[in-house]
Amino acid sequence: MSARIKKLGFFTRLLDDAGPAERYSLVTEQIRTAERFGYHTAWVAQHHFHRDEGGLPAPLVFLAHVAARTSRIRLATGVVTLPLEHPVRVAEDAVVLDLLSGGRLELGLGTGGTPESYAAFGHDHADRATIYDEYIATLRKALAGADLGGGNRLYPAAGDLASRIWQATFSVPGGVRAGRAGDGLLLSRTQPRSKDNPAADLHELQLPIVEAYHAALPAGVAPRILASRSVFVADSRAEARRLAEIGLRRVAAHFAGSGHILRGDTLDDLIRTLDSHVGTPDEVAESLAADPTLDHATEVAIQVHSIDPPHPLILRSIELFATRVAPAPGWADAPCLSEPA
Numbered sequence: 001m002s003a004r005i006k007k008l009g010f011f012t013r014l015l016d017d018a019g020p021a022e023r024y025s026l027v028t029e030q031i032r033t034a035e036r037f038g039y040h041t042a043w044v045a046q047h048h049f050h051r052d053e054g055g056l057p058a059p060l061v062f063l064a065h066v067a068a069r070t071s072r073i074r075l076a077t078g079v080v081t082l083p084l085e086h087p088v089r090v091a092e093d094a095v096v097l098d099l100l101s102g103g104r105l106e107l108g109l110g111t112g113g114t115p116e117s118y119a120a121f122g123h124d125h126a127d128r129a130t131i132y133d134e135y136i137a138t139l140r141k142a143l144a145g146a147d148l149g150g151g152n153r154l155y156p157a158a159g160d161l162a163s164r165i166w167q168a169t170f171s172v173p174g175g176v177r178a179g180r181a182g183d184g185l186l187l188s189r190t191q192p193r194s195k196d197n198p199a200a201d202l203h204e205l206q207l208p209i210v211e212a213y214h215a216a217l218p219a220g221v222a223p224r225i226l227a228s229r230s231v232f233v234a235d236s237r238a239e240a241r242r243l244a245e246i247g248l249r250r251v252a253a254h255f256a257g258s259g260h261i262l263r264g265d266t267l268d269d270l271i272r273t274l275d276s277h278v279g280t281p282d283e284v285a286e287s288l289a290a291d292p293t294l295d296h297a298t299e300v301a302i303q304v305h306s307i308d309p310p311h312p313l314i315l316r317s318i319e320l321f322a323t324r325v326a327p328a329p330g331w332a333d334a335p336c337l338s339e340p341a
Helices: 020-036 059-067 087-100 125-143 172-181 202-216 237-257 267-273 281-289 311-325
Strands: 007-012 041-044 074-081 105-110 165-168 184-187 225-233 276-279 299-303
Touching: 007 020, 007 225, 007 311, 020 041, 020 059, 020 311, 041 059, 041 105, 041 299, 059 074, 059 087, 074 165, 087 105, 087 125, 105 125, 105 184, 165 172, 172 184, 172 202, 184 202, 202 225, 225 237, 225 281, 225 311, 237 267, 237 276, 267 276, 276 281, 281 311, 299 311
Parallel strands: 007 041, 007 299, 041 074, 074 105, 105 165, 165 184, 184 225, 225 276, 225 299
Antiparallel strands: none
């Protein structure tokens, strides 16, 4: 792994095995724990309608709640599904959240979402790229204070929030788009493999995106690259693998249905296919060291999906990653704020 300092992020789709109110309470505690152990950013995903895809349709509302219960950690959307929103309203809500949080918002955007969700918003999933391009242009106009029609301009003003936009992508053209705009680049924890190369390593898919992003960045603009990774760190190898077996088998059929090609049926096959890093601190550190994409990342965000262990073990994984995994390669950009429990 690169010795270059990296920011640490905690990422969640709010999938704890609980009702929605309890999910929000548990994830708030997880983010507060991440702040306590020196994480730089908390990323939350947006999903509509489908409980098992993600528990949060309104990420900016939830992050306003978290802002009141934290003081330092940056608050990020990973992502707002922009084609399913009104871009002016996204700008308005984002600016209010940024003010309430003391300028801590990072605004991640993408086309995302399950295809069937688009129908509820009057769109065809096949049109998502065209809608996204139109809406992000409007969002940028709003954040820049431009006339939005009828002499209306965004209030409150956005300040420098436009410089904190990130774009998620699975593709090289998406990397070019983010780079040309000078935005941050969001790389996913896993990606579907093609039928032509079902055994491809994740870095084979993501490094070309990174290279295209770097090539497209305007002169003088520093790269911002977040690599999200599925990471579950436990005190014992047996505990980590027992929970991984439960979680990964639960999602394997769904992943196969959404385009992933499963390579075998053993637990190790599933860990490899679903790009997971599971085990003790030493095992996770060794596993992450084999991922060359992370050498290019400016921030590494860990998430426990699709293992989804119980809440106390999520807290322990957050702690172990910060105190036992990240320090060895020099990733942490701030010292842990607490001794291990």
